[in-house]
Structures are given as C-alpha cells and as structure tokens.
Amino acid sequence: MKKENENNTLRDIFSASVKNYGERMAFSLHNKEIITYNEASSKIENLIGVLNKAGIEPGQKVALLGNNMPNWAVSYFAITVSGRVVVPILPDFTAFEIINVLDHSDASAIIVSSKLEYKIHKHISDKLPLIIRMDTLEPVKMPTVSSPVQPAEPKQEDIASIIYTSGTSGASKGVMLTHSNLVHHTKMTYKLFPIVKEDTFLSILPLSHAYECSIGMLLPFYCGASVVYLDGSPTPSLLMPALKEVKPTVMLSVPLIVEKIYKLKIRPMFTKNIILRTLYSIPLIRRALHKLAGKKLLETFGGKLRFFGIGGSRIDGVVEHFLADAGFPYGIGYGLTETSPLLAGAIPGKVKWQSTGPAIEGVEIKIININREKIGEVIAKGPNVMAGYYKDDETTKASFTKDGWFITKDLGHIDKKGNLFIKGRRDNMMLGPNGENIYPEDIESVINEFDLVLESLVVQKKGKLVAKVHFNYEEIKNGLLEEGNGSDNITDKLKEIKAELISYVNERVNKFSRLSEITEQPVPFEKTATLKIKRYLYN
Template identity: 30%
Template sequence: MKRDYDTHPWDELDEYRGTLVKGQWPTLPELIRLSEDKYGDKPAFSVFHGKEKIVLSFSQVLSTVRHEGAHLRNLGLKKGDKVMIMGKNSPDWALAYFAVPEADCIAVPMDSQMRSDKCVRLAKFAEVKAVIADRSILNALKEEDEEWFSSLSGVFTLDSDDTYMRLADATDEYSSYPVVVEDDTAAILFTSGTTGNEKGVELSHKNITSDVYMTVNEVRMLDYRDVTYALLPLHHSYCCTAVLLEAVRIGAECLFGHGFAVSRMLDDLKRGGVTVFMGIPMLYNKLLAGIMAKVKEKGKLAYSFIRMMMNINSTLHKVTGKSPLSGFFKSVITGKVGLDKVRLLISGAGPLSPKVVWDFHGLGLEFIQGYGLTEASPIVTLNPPEHFKTASIGHPLAFIDLIIADKDKNDIGEIRIKGPNVCKGYYKDEANTRALFDKDGYMRTGDLGYMDKDGYVFLKGRAKNIIVTEGGKNVFPEEIEDMFQLESEVSQILIRGFQKNRDVPSESVEAVIYPDPDSFKGKSDEDVRKRMEAIVSSVNKNLESFQKIERITILNQPMEETTTRKIKRGKVAASPIDGNQ
C-alpha cells in the first residue's frame, strides 16, 4: 500500500533549491544549514551539568560543525573515508555526527558499551580512518590494539582531557561547502546483532533525511517550540533520527539525557521543560509503574478513584480521540512527577503493551507508536494520535510502498517495503544485500504482520522465531512475551519452542525467565519458582490452547541484551541454559 498526499514532505524545500539544497532531499550538511537559516539564535542542543544548563544555538552549532569539518579535512581525510563516533549522549556527540559529513566523510556510530575487541574488529572491517570517542573508550581501544590505534589519521575525545585533542577545540578556518550529494553514503550503522551476526547498514543522506521529512510530515503537531529528550543511545538509528535529526528539522531544542534511572529522567524532564518524550517499552513500563506506585501511596480509596477516572478518560479518548480530563491529571499526578510539560509520548524499537497505552491515555498523555528497522533509516509506520488504533503499529509513512507478501490463510505475511528511506545495502556484503531485496525490489523486513481495511498494519512477530505446534498452528513468541510487560517481578522473558518428542518435528512452548532480583531478595528458589508458575498460569488463561506455555526455565543470570533492551534471541537459543526447569 502506498498512500497519496496533496502535498509532499519536501514542498517547503522548493524555495531553497539551487541555494541551500541541491537535490530532491537535503544532505546532512544542508539540513543543519536549513535549520540555522530559519532558527539562528534559537536553542538547538542542551545538557545539564549539575545545576548548570549548557545551551548551544543553531548558529553556534553550524559554526562549530564547520570548524570541526575543516579540521577533519585538514588531517588528510578524503571523501568517503570513515570516522567512528563512540560515546555517551551529549551535544559533542551530535556535533561530531554533523562534522563528519561536513568533511565529506562517512560516520560510523558505535555502541559505547561494546567490548573493545569487538569494536576494533568492526572498525577494521569498516576501514575507519579516525575516531571520535569518550576518553575512557579511547584508552581501551589503544590498549586493545596499539598498532591499529597508532595508524589512525586522527583521534579526538568527546570530553575534556589532557591526553587527546577535542574536536570541538579545532580552530581551523571554515570548511568549504561539502561536495556530498544525497545518494552518497552518510553513515554505516552496525545492526545490534539479535542473531549474533552484525551487518553494516549503509544509509545515504537521502535515506536519512527523507525519513526525517516524511515522519515530520506525518506528525504535524511537532514544531519549533518543542523540547525533545535524547535519552536512548544516539548510535541507534531510532534515537538519532526520531529525536536528534527531527529536532534539527523542526527547529526544536534537543536536551541530552544521561541514563535510564527514572528519578534522574523525571528530573531532566521537569527542569528541561521537555514536551516530547521518546522511549522504548521497558522505559514506559518503568515510568508507569513509578507513577502508579505514587498513586497507591495516597491510599486504597484514592487509588480506586484515580483508576476509575483513568478508565473514563481512556474510554473517551478511544471514542473521541481527545482526553477531556488531561487537566485534572496534570494537577494531581503527571504535573507532580515531572511530566507537566510533556504533551506527546513516542514509542518504538519494540511493541508496547496495549494496556500501557491505555493507562497513559487515561493519564491524559498522547501516544505515537511506530515501527521501523535500521535498514529503513529507521521509521516505516506511525500510529498517529489523532487516529490511534490500539495494538497497531500504524500506517506507512507517505511515499513508502508497504505490502504484505506471501500471505497465509489468515492474511498474515511478510512486511516488505520500498521507499526513499530504504538502505543501499550492507557494507562489503553482496550476498546479504542481494538477499535483502525480492525480485520486485521490495526490501524484506523479516517481520510478519497483516493490514486491515484502513491500511493500518499489525505486527505478529519475526518469521524466523515462529513456533510450529503439533497441530500445525503458528505461535508468535513476541505476542506472548508482550503479555508479561506489566509483570514487575519478571525482569526478562523469552518464549521459544522445544521438542517434547524427538521423533516429532513439531514444538511446544517454553518460557525462559529471569526474575527481577529486587523482588525476590531473601526468597528461596522454591518461592521464586512458585511465583513464576503463578504468573505464567495467569497469562496462560488468556492464551489459545495451542499457545499455552508448557515448560518454564528460570535463569540465575540475565540474558544478553542490545542497547535498546531487546534480548539477543539468537545467542540464547544457541547457548546452554543455566537455570532450573
């Protein structure tokens, strides 16, 4: 399905064509120049250092980026050379991300939590010529492979340091206008490796900026008065596009966060006047649990009353698309926990429980849920607040052609897409690049779903994770895992198949669980197992007979996760389980 529009996301660029914009879509250097031209002295990037708030305007950002780009170029870096960026979220990280294409180079953002040996291996594979990173990371990389480290054309720290030069301290003359064009590679993003095999996704300037413009075109309620919050890791395309680049596009301020602690996060939201908050399901689950815990402190009667009012507000929102009681909840709950300015919540990087969305609607907060993948820059669909459908990942963005291929009898098939945001392929990997696209040029997402009559898409799960039961029924593990999202005593859960009878190829359903350690301090293994069995039994009551969990494995150690808190399923499936069955 491809949606038609009377206007195009790029229409407003027409007045700049031939001056600030050379192609159909801006390059990253053009994007920052467009924003500087429109918003100049308005705050662009900000961060809290203790009680002090550091703010950079759009004019200051462009000036710094041009100096940094000139310095990189003066090191001898040439068009197409790769520069690795690796560090915690900060304005300096964002400046480096824009400075790299300013030097006609390609950014290679890396996970700041990655092991140094793995990082060096991927950097060598990507043929990285320079590194911009936090001081501790630079020290670890040097210790890991001093010969490789010494061969780099440039090494810069993102934080103050006497050992390494800060890129932001560069005082070279402004760079000449970059010669990059929209089809040039802007970034190579290594997928988080949920299968255990990282691939370098090549994204062009067009891929990235088209996704930014199409997304903003869909969410018309965003504008220059907003303050966004970059809490999730910026090396991940979700936060980089949906927070940093969209803020630059609309002239909004981007406040950089420091960690996932709920108390620190709420303090940042309140002090920074954040209006748009983007998170992942784990964050929203923790946030909701924290809010409701404060409500419970008011006593049973008050809690019951608030719950009743939330259900009324959610019902009205479902019927009318509006939350008439939002003012009430702001005065008694959300305003007191730091959410008084927040008007929009955005969720991605995984499905969110409909119950969580229902409760946030009950609190008077608007929600956008989306779907995407790194190979699509990453946003593909959005579930807009004005026409929100519970449990759906929304409809495709304008000018993305989305189809459901190879449908089964229930109209469930693989989600495949075409569009300007679809990647060029995988870096130095022709075989996987060929396999990524079908014969008609559609990108295979590997995700299964269906589309309703209104064009809304519903996600079922990953094709490779399907469990086929003895009766030939398909079980989607992700659907069952989602039912545990609000179980605070379950820290992690993975649903997978197991063979009860080795002579029969079909599978039954197993739950691999890592209990929340704080919930069971001082408890015996038997107590933990009984509680996990009770929770699973409760979930089983809401499952079809062929979906029911038949075996429980309880882990003593957490399963390995990506930085967006997805379990690395392939590694768990391939590893022996250290737990009790």
C-alpha cells in the same frame, strides 16, 4: 512552511537551519553547556578544518564513539556535510565488537569521548591516523600531511552514514544510508508530526542508534528546535530533576522504559492492599484511577510534553491501555535501521491499540506470503530505504524482492484502515508439533500482562515451550510481608506464582502456544541499545 524542492542533502539542511535559526539553542548538556545554531556551525567548520588538515578525503569513513552530548551532534554534521561518511558506534559495544566495526568499515579516523577511550586498544589506535577527543574536539593523534584536502559538496546519492546494527540475533551488518535517505526520512517524519522551533527534546536514547539520531537529532535540527542531553545514563537521579527543569515537549523512548514506570511505580499504588486491588479490578474505577495517575505522570515529565514517541519493539498491551486511559500523549512508530528508521507511525490521539499505525506518507507497505492465519511477511518501499549493506552484496540482494521491495523479516497484518500490526520476527517464529506457526512475542505479551512479571522470553526445548521469566521480586517480598509471612518463604511463593502464571497464560493462548514450563530469570535479560532482549543469548 517547508518546501519540497529544497534541502536534498544533510549539508543543505545544516546550512538552511543555521541561516534560519542562528541564535536559537541547538544543543545543550543539561546544566553544563548550551550551544546555539551559530555556535554549532562554528564548531562544525572548525572540526571540518581538522579533518581537512589530517588528510581525511571525501568519502572516507570517520567513526563516532561517544556518550550523548552536543559534540556528538557537532561531529556527526562535520563528517557528513563535508562529504565524509560517519560510522556511529554504539557505546555498549564491546572492545571486540568495536574492533570489528572499525576494521570492516575501513575507518580512517575516530572521534571518541573520554569515557569510552579505554575501549580503543593500542593496536587499533596505532592503525588509525587520526584520533579526536569528542569532549574537546581536539586531536589526540594527528598525522602529518603535505597539504590539506578540500571537503566535497555531498550529492544526495552519496553515502552519509554506515550504521552497524545491534540486532537481537547477534549478527551485526553495516547499513548504508544515503543523504537522500536521511533527508527524505526527516521530511516524512515532519509531515507525520510537525515539530516547531519552540519544541524542546530531552534525549535519553543513544545517538548512535538510527531511531534517536534520525528523529531525535536530525528532525529537531531541521525544524530549529532544541535538544537537551543528560550528562550520563538516564538513571532516576539524573532524569527526574532534568524533566522538572527542562520541561520537554518531545521525548523518544522504548517500550521497556514506560513499562517499568507502570509496573514498578504506578500499578503498585493501586494494588498495595486488598481494598485497592478490588477497586482496581472494576473497569470503570480503573480507568478513572488511570486518568488521575496520568495527570501526575505528565507533571513528572515536566507538564509540557506533547509527544512521547515509543518505538523499537511492541509495547505491553496492559501498559498501552493505561497510557490511553491516562490521556498520556504517546505515539507509536515502527521501522528498522535499514529504513532510516521509520516506516509506520501514529501520533497522539490517533493510536490504535497494539498497532504501529499506518505507513507514513511516502512509504508503501504490503504483506506477502500470507498464511492461513492471515499473517504474512512485511515488505516496504520508499525513499528512506537503505542503499544496501556495506561490502555485502549477497545479503543486500537477499534483502530485496525482485521488484525492489525491502524484506523487513517481520511478520504481521494490515487492517482495513491501513493500520499495521506486527506479530514478531520471521526468524523467531517456531513450528508446533503439527506444523502450526507459533509466535513467541505473542506469548510473551500475555506473560508480561501478569501482575508480578517484569519481562519474559519464550524458547522451544525438545518441542516444548518454556518461558524464562524475570519476576518483580520486590513486590513479591512486599506481598509476603503484608500477609504476615517472612521473605524467607519466597521460594514457596514463587512456586505458587509460577503455577498461577502457567494457568493464566494457557487460558489465553491457542492450544499449540501453551507453556510446558516456567523457569526463573533471576536477573534482567541482556539487551540491545533500544532495550530489546538479545534472544540469541538464551536460545
């Protein structure tokens, strides 16, 4: 049983877990490396020694740029438990973005994986006194100092991490999370869904993102569980054998991953000919087919999965119906980097369709500035809410109400049972010709329910709503071949599909949310680390 008055800093969590779970596996690189809690502790202490010898003072910033691996976690703990501040950098950041993060954060050192060293340009490496290769935890560049520094015992109010968001708006800010933020968040998440030491996590999201770092690394470490990393991106060729061999009990994901599984693998099984399509259109039969598919899907994931967390953005409604019918153990969460990240969540068996669930224990959520549609701005308060944005007092002040509530910039409503429903981002909301509020995410949700759509984005051009749509071109070509038409006729077929899609959408949305045009997005949209579309690139 976890005690409330213990473990107030990441150092406390680290020490307690090493003491309690020393010989258990902490982290693993699939088929390559396994390290126990005791071995992780030795590596962490050795790395702290390197930071001390290099003269990196407590409170100084150390950047982390690497692919997921056990040494990423080792580096994170070495930095934070010794009183320094970790600055995780997303691997998909450009060299220019990385330079900005290193400069803005005042980083004194960087720990970088060999695969990403090429992103650190010489004029940057020349300015950094200490560079450590993450793969080996050996210094590549080491300063000469007269005497090593002494690490400090971090206090709970000390900054532990500065995370630079990769927002859909393109603006990146340094979110300061304290030891208290992260420890409270870990305890609150544990209360929502208790992890046991026998649990095995399979990590497929970047550790540099708050979602994976807090829930996919800190939480299992706190509970004595094990985390397995893939030696590369989670492509089917790496992921499928890993699922079979690892047999994870817990995984964290984002909507796009499970939506692709449904749209590219599951749904085509039930719509490949007219007989199956007819049967699939009957609700009772469709639910039975979903249940069968769910059993196979669970087997594909190794057969032992008890929690499949989905967060980062709203899941497609049709896909969520499938997961519910299938009995798949999915949970839903909502939060932001600024809140460590979780604010609301629902565990398997307690999910309400299209809701993020209620506020987690310890968090308060309310809706302000409610409009005539009963939609308003979501604001939150809790011990997991950030200390502020680094070197940006003005934006920090603007992010809180006068009485201390954090302004999420999300729009939504709360039902009578306390379930939160997110409509979209405040900054994405559009105005109709007569001042009506238009929520593009709602329209996109309807578009994405259409059989042949993979993803979409709604923009406003000269007062008209236009949908950019990435179609399932492979299924369209297969359909043409089944009909006896060559794939050369795809242009005509797409015109027909676009006309059907506009009718489909406009029959299902209010009159001021109706589409005027659909344009093709021939390649997938560019996305953030949690696979949300970078909207600012397409407006």
